[in-house]
Amino acid sequence: MSNAMAAPQNSSSEAETKSEESHDGHGGMRVVIVALVVNTLIAVFKFIAAAISGSTAMLAEAVHSLADTANQIFLLIGMRRSTRPPDYLHPFGYGTETYFWSFIVAGSIFTIGAIVSMWEGLEKIWHILHKTYHPHGDVRWAIAVLSVSIILELWSLRAAVGEFRHITRGRGLIKAIQDARDPTVITVLFEDVAAIFGLVIALIGILLAHYLHQPIWDALASVFVGVSLGVVAVFLGRESMSLLVGEAVPEEEHKHMVDVTAAFPGVLEVIHIRTLHIAPREVLGAFKLRFARGLTMDQLEVTINDLESRLRSEFPHLRRIYIEPGFDESKGRDKDHL
Incomplete structure (x- = not known):
């Protein structure tokens, strides 16, 4: 099972975050x-x-x-x-x-x-x-x-x-x-x-x-x-x-995070999202997601990087993102899984 760490934050969301901070x-x-x-x-x-x-x-x-x-x-x-x-x-x-x-x-x-x-x-x-x-x-x-x-x-x-x-x-x-x-x-x-x-x-x-x-x-x-x-x-x-x-983000923000992630192209299911405030204005997010079947490794990397950019744009405090492709072990694999 592979893991992908967050890529460097893009300039626009970084500027937004720094302005708010x-x-x-x-x-x-x-x-x-x-x-x-x-x-x-x-x-x-x-x-x-x-x-x-x-x-x-x-x-x-x-x-x-x-x-x-x-x-x-x-x-x-x-x-x-x-x-x-x-x-x-x-x-x-x-x-x-x-x-x-x-x-x-x-x-x-x-x-x-x-x-x-x-x-x-x-x-x-x-x-x-x-x-x-x-x-x-x-x-x-x-x-x-x-x-x-x-x-x-x-x-x-x-x-x-x-x-x-x-x-x-x-x-x-x-x-x-x-x-x-x-x-x-x-x-x-x-x-x-x-x-x-x-x-x-x-x-x-x-x-x-x-x-x-x-x-x-x-x-x-x-x-x-x-x-x-x-x-x-x-x-x-x-x-x-x-x-x-250690506290997570507020419940409403967590639900919005799930909705944004679930609606992103290539994501079939949000298995779980774990968040933690590591500073008053800095959040660590750990995502376990099920991606669409048939994506190559290059396509998966691009999808993950694009998703990170989308998340940072929507949630400026989400400064550290870790995304793990996988499946819900309680349900098992299915034909649509990567």
């Missing part, structure tokens, strides 16, 4: 850089406000922003390292490093953000219940910093939503998240949503604690911030782990 890559990079700048500024002012106000919720938010800042650095490292060219040890390149660093981000959110925030809040609750907590500091700093932080996070969220809309291309939110194979924009988007939610909760907690003279509201806000971060961390961790293990 350029937009997606630069868009994702811009979103991460915006988030990094915003979170760095916010983290500095939050720590200052936490020290002045003595607010546990403010400290939880400062730790949250510190975790987000580290996460943007991790994402940039992953985006940088994933663009390295293939070598002997890694013949398909380093694209999956994006998934690895996204998984590290999820772990960072959980360990640095969620656990520390909940611990600080629970510790303050313990002191309040045991009458050992003594309020101190000026909460006006915390209120001012949180208010400005909400505005800055909305700016970062606006950039992430803009890039996310480009990725969705008319699909619904849930469907777009399920089909997403690039975790970078999704990670920043959910980080920003969690950040805004945490800021609002922290602001409400501080205001209630100040005006009701009940500091437990500040502590509860810290716990709620930690819980929200834990939920985001678990979600992003599951998504990144699934991508690390």
Whole structure:
């Protein structure tokens, strides 16, 4: 049984692919850089406000922003390292490093953000219940910093939503998240949503604690911030782990791939198509096809090369194609088989 490897990509489909990758890559990079700048500024002012106000919720938010800042650095490292060219040890390149660093981000959110925030809040609750907590500091700093932080996070969220809309291309939110194979924009988007939610909760907690003279509201806000971060961390961790293990193209795209292949002249049957994302914008495809009877070896090679060109034109992300002529072993050979 013979195997045919993909021929070099033709210039038109290569240009199309590079154009799309350029937009997606630069868009994702811009979103991460915006988030990094915003979170760095916010983290500095939050720590200052936490020290002045003595607010546990403010400290939880400062730790949250510190975790987000580290996460943007991790994402940039992953985006940088994933663009390295293939070598002997890694013949398909380093694209999956994006998934690895996204998984590290999820772990960072959980360990640095969620656990520390909940611990600080629970510790303050313990002191309040045991009458050992003594309020101190000026909460006006915390209120001012949180208010400005909400505005800055909305700016970062606006950039992430803009890039996310480009990725969705008319699909619904849930469907777009399920089909997403690039975790970078999704990670920043959910980080920003969690950040805004945490800021609002922290602001409400501080205001209630100040005006009701009940500091437990500040502590509860810290716990709620930690819980929200834990939920985001678990979600992003599951998504990144699934991508690390290996995901195929979305089901609709796979069906379209089958239809295009089955309709190609010379192809009698699509036995199976196996796909795997080896990078956010790079797919490996393994095809087992039954070709028409009577094709010479030269004709078969031409047919396979033409099919590869057709597939690359229709599916720009399908960068590596392996086509195996054969037959369905469960059915056996028939008179029309090669």
